[in-house]
Amino acid sequence: MSFRLNSVSFHYPGLKFHALDQVSFDFPAGSFISVVGANGSGKSTLLKLLCGILTPDSGSVFFDGREFSSISAGERAKNVAYVPQKQDLLFNMVVEELVSTGRTPYLSWMGLLSEHDQIQIDSAIKKADISHLKGKPIAQLSGGEQQRVWIARALAQQAGCIILDEPTAHLDLKHQIEIFRLLKDLQIQTGCTIITACHDLTLAASFSTHAVILRCGQLYKSGFASAVLTETAIREAFEIPVTIRQENDFIHVQVAASEFRTYSDPMTKP
C-alpha cells in the first residue's frame, strides 16, 4: 500500500503551535518506513493521522491514490492497522480474545466471528509466533510477548499496512531485535507496508527501506533510509554528533565519543 501526504498540518485543540506543519512525502507500497525524530517532534501525531485516528487541519493523506477523508472508517480499518505505543487494557484479557478484536472491520455490529474469521485469527497468531500463548491472560506475558500479541491483532485485521508507534519502547535488546525481525519478515513475505516510529536509530537504519526525520513538527528529510539516516542529518535533527558504521547488513548508529565526558570517579576503578 503506497502513501502520500500533501502539505498536512495538525494542531491539538487548546495548543497554539502545530504538532505537524506542512508535512509532505510519499512512499511506495511494500516499503518498511521508520519515522524518527526527537521527543515532541510529531512522530506519534503523524502515525495517528496516517491511520485515521486524527484528521488533518489542512492538507490530504492518500493511500493507493485514494484520499483518506473519502473513505469510511470501517473501510479504512481494512487497509490500515495500528499498534499503539501505550497499550491500556482496562481489564485483563486472554491473548486470543484480544487478537480476535482485530477482525472488527469485517464483523456485524454484534461482532459474531465466522469460520473464516477464526481461520484468520489462528493464522495471525501463528505468524506472530504466539500459538503457545493463545489461552494466557495478557498481564502474565512479558513486554516482548505482549508486543507480539498486539502485532498479531494487527495481522488479524488483514490490512495492507501496519502502523506501529514505538513498538520496541521498554523492551530489552533481544526483544527489540526480535520485534524488528518479525516486522521485516512480514514486510518481505506478505508485501505489507510497515510504518514505525522508532527511537533506536541502529534498528531504523538496519531494517528500514525508507525513513522520515521529523524536527519540531516539520519534515526534515524523507526518502531511502540509506540517504536519509546520515551522520549530518542525524546531527542536525537530534542536535548530537553521531558516527555510522556498517557491519554486514547491520548499520550501527552511535553517539560520538566526544559527547561522553570523562569522569575521574574512584568508584569505577577496580
Next chain:
Amino acid sequence: MTFRVNTLLLHLSVWILVLIPVFLFCLFVQPGSVSVQMLLNGFDDPILSSILWEVRLPRVINGLMTGGALAVSGLVLQLIVRNPLAEPYILGISSGASFGAILPLILGASLFSFQIGGAFTGAVLVMVVVYFTGLRYGRIDNGRLLLGGVMMGAFVSALIFMSFTFLGDGLRTAITWLMGNLSLGSSSVIFTLFPIILLIILLVYRYSYAYNLILTGEEVASQVGIPVDRIKKVSYLYVSALTALAVCVSGIIGFVGLVIPHILRRFYGFDHRYLIPFSFLGGGMLLMIADWIARAALFPVELPVGAITAFLGAPFFIALMRKQST
C-alpha cells in the same frame, strides 16, 4: 470465553431458571407476617390479595429493577471512565436525587409524588453539571468526569446534611431515603418504570461489542471504526438515567454497581455481550435477596437494604479476590 449466541441463550436460560424460584421465594415467604400458607389459601381474601399484589409484588419487582439498573450502570461506568472503582454513586447522581427528594420535605410538601419528582430533577441537574464539567475540547475527559462527579457528590451531600437542621417530622423519611428502601415507590410508579429501565438496558446492549473494543483502548477502538466519543456520551446519558430512575424509587443503595460487574468478569471475562444481561439479572437477584433479608432478619424491625448489600457483598467479593490470587 469466546462469544457464541447459543452459549448466551444457554446461560440466559440457566439464569432465568435460578431467578424464578428466587423471585417467588422473595414474593411469598416472610416470617411472622403473611405466611406462604395464608397467601396460597387466601387469594380470595381482599386484604391478603392486596398485600401480595400491591405491596409485595411491586417491592420484589423494584428489587429486580433497581439492582439490575445499578449493576448495568456500574459495568458501563467502569468502562467509560476507565476506572474499575467507578459505580453510579461516584458521579454524584444519587446524592443529587436524594437532595431532590428531601427538598420537598424541607419546604413542607410531604406528598410522595413531590419526592419522586424532586429526586429525578435533582439527579438530572447533577448529571448535566457533571457532564459539562467532564467535557474538554468537545470530548468527554474520563478523569475530569470522575473528579466532577466526586466533587458534585460531596457538595450535594453537604447540602443534604445542612438541610437536616430544617427537617422536623420529615427527618425520618429523609433518612429512610438515604439508607435505601425498596418500598419507597408505589406499584403504579414501579410498573411504569420497569419497562422504561428494560428499554434503556436494551439500548445499552446495542453497544455491547463496541464496549469490548473500547476496553482494549480508545485509540485502538476508534482506529477500527468505532465512534468512541459518541458511544461514551450516549452511554453516560443512559447510565445517568438508569441511576436516576433507580434512586427515585429506592433511595441510595450502594455496592451493587461495584460488586456485581467485578464478580461476573471473573466468570465471563471481558465480553459485554454476556456481561450486560447477566449483570442485570445478577444485580436484580442480589437486591431481591438483600431486601428479603432486610425484611426478615429482625422482623418486625426492617433493616436498611443498602447496609445488607454491603454486608453480604463485601466479604464475598474479598473472598473471591483472595481465591483468585492464590
